Amino acid sequence: MTEKPCAGKGLPTFPTFGGQGMAFNPLDHKGIPLDKQVRNWQELNVDPIDPDRADPYTRCRIITMNGIEVEAIMFSHHFNRICPDMEVKRRLAEVRYIEQQQQKAVNWLLPGQSSVLETTIAYEQVAVDLTGWVARMEPDPYLKQAYEFGVLEDFDHLYRYANLYEMIEHRKAEKIVDGLTEIIPGRPTPLHHRAPVDNLREPYDRTKAAPVSKLHALTIMSAEQQTMNFYMNVGPLYMEPIARRLYQEIGLIEEEHVTHYESLVDPGETWWERLVNHEYNECYLYHSFMETESDPRIKAIWELHLNMELEHLRIACDLMREHDGRDPESILAPALPEPVTFEPNKQFIRGLLATQIDLTTLGTGYVREAHERFERMQEQINGAGHVPSDEVLEQHTAQFGSDYRLSTDGRHPDPAQRRQDEQE
Template sequence: MSFNPLEQRGIPLDRQVRNWRELNVTPVDPDHCDPYTRCRIITMNGIEVEAILFSHQLARHCPDMEIKQQLARTRYIEAQQQKAVNWLLPGVSSVLETTIAYEQVAVDLTAWVARMEPDPYLKQAYQFGVLEDFDHLYRYANLYEMIEHRKAESVVDGLTEVMPGRPTPLHHRDPVDNVREPYDRTKTDPLSKLHALTIMSAEQQTMNFYMNTGPTYMEPIARRLYQEIGLIEEEHVTHYESLVDPGETWWEQLVNHEYNECYLYHSFMEQESDPKVKAIWELHLNMELEHLHLACDLMRRHDGREPAEILAPALPNVLTFEPNKGYLRQLIADQLDLTTLGAGYVREAHERFEAMQEALNGGATPPSDEVLAEHDKLIGGDHRLQTEGEHPVADLRGGRS
């Protein structure tokens, strides 16, 4: 049955503040929870962080005191939601275990969006990016085995394969080649707007996570790897945020953010296997329905338009965390050698790409390749989990052939 959030009323805003007891959520058990429950938690944390940051930016550009106060009220609730969601993650998990879960999110969320995206240009952007996140997962898995002497299998539980993607050293491009063409807000499918916001928010949260956790390690090899992949996440945020039409007004963007939160909380509520976590998704959905109506009122008042003009008449099919092994293997076979040139993609290294590689590496070994070499020396070989036959690039260890 279709669900139209514009026709639903949620919890009134003045009844949404939770006390400390209500915010004191019980974290999931990392040894027994569905790995995709953890993925949904990480995703919604990124979505809530983006909602908070966007609201702050809107407030900084808004001279109207009444609107700033309304934004502050809603933003406080978003901040409570973010705390409840992020605090579902278990404190007993190491930073590296959480990192591997972040990359599982990046792989399976982006792969699902790529499969469902109706716009060919946007689909290509997601296909390109997911092969890089796939390799990040592989590099962190090698580091995890070196430092904590455990297999990434214990985190991803076989749902996501751990093996090489596009080699991480080849992800460093001239910054201008990370900027894509935006969708046209007047023509694009409303689903495409939700996809772009979702992946941008998830990658932004990953970028922030690596920026803040990387220097907490004592091991030099870990510090270097987080530094390298953290820089690539900066490239990914540029890649994905540039897909959003900059012609959208502040109020249109606010409505899209709130509608997307409704879409994702509804999606995750529909598929969540943990009853306690599902109850949080349901509660937050009912909060977001009211946030959406408040945003719609602002859009009507300041843009003079009906939100229904830009939104889907009902929520799309639920966004689903599920294995994407066959799809990713096909992308590896078809697109592994792509890089970017301007707003497009090419299969040949070009002058700007080679100049960036030389400026960054300067003859030194990239940290992501150091991890493989160190793993080979200490343990032998490299870490990869295979569950469905041979990897099409099983001998790829980094570098361009």
């Protein structure tokens, strides 16, 4: 490692890593000592990205890392609440304070002039392209199916919010996603409402699962949890009745998604094992985004935070050795997987639309036929009509003559119509 100045506003000098493409094992590197990590107000006062000029995937990386940091903070708080050891509580509190500073630096990169709806559309772009990438890379077929199932629902949420955005702000979501992500119908949002028991999945086996599978599950759970929390808080801030109602509906579906993804994590993992997995995942994602970031200033922040997380991981590993009696190397990969990459997933999503749009869940599995429990839930929540996600399309059509959609390849989004178009 060599030393270089951080390209951020007022940020300190920190180590940098050479050799892009080389296997990187976080356990082999020293980070910034914990007592050197506290930043003052000038250092935390980062300049936000320019919403009109920034790479949309830079914004996606910011949103992702905010979700990861929030999960790390809340996990540490929950651990603190059940931990009787004062020395452990002290270490958790010290690291947690730095995680809070990291979260502030990351989330404050978002521009204040963006509206809640613009940020919402960016959140759903994250959900589509992050989950789509994870689904493509996941080696376990059952876990892969969980991500494929969920991404078709987030895809439809993006479509519904894009229609709402044009209705109440008179702008097109194309400006936000920049053509990187299509905005067309997915699995219809009204069909996402399922009985709570049908949102539970089988967890991976912590003794057999590939290390990357554990990182994938933790990443998508954290991202969906962030979205759930965001909608719970911002939904009632709108004056427009249709906006308030759409956030309420999709916010309830995000509850289902968090249940869906958190169920994938083996509940047999000890608190120490979970602590190590959280810190290792933060190293993985900061390293991934440092490798793939297009904005040099933001890249420097990812690298600075990686150097901090290396020390957080070392502390977590020491706690695991002392209190769990195991070496962290027994549960971690010898090197980080290939970097998490934000990139278009258009053809992958199109393939899922053609083959999985009619799926629902039954218990911990998936079926194509509506079953009694699903139909009962549909009747309970949608039976009286006035479904917000359908009403937003009806109102958009009444206002503009059609729904809003962004098909970037010029082909019809409906698979049957698309085949007909190709034949013609």
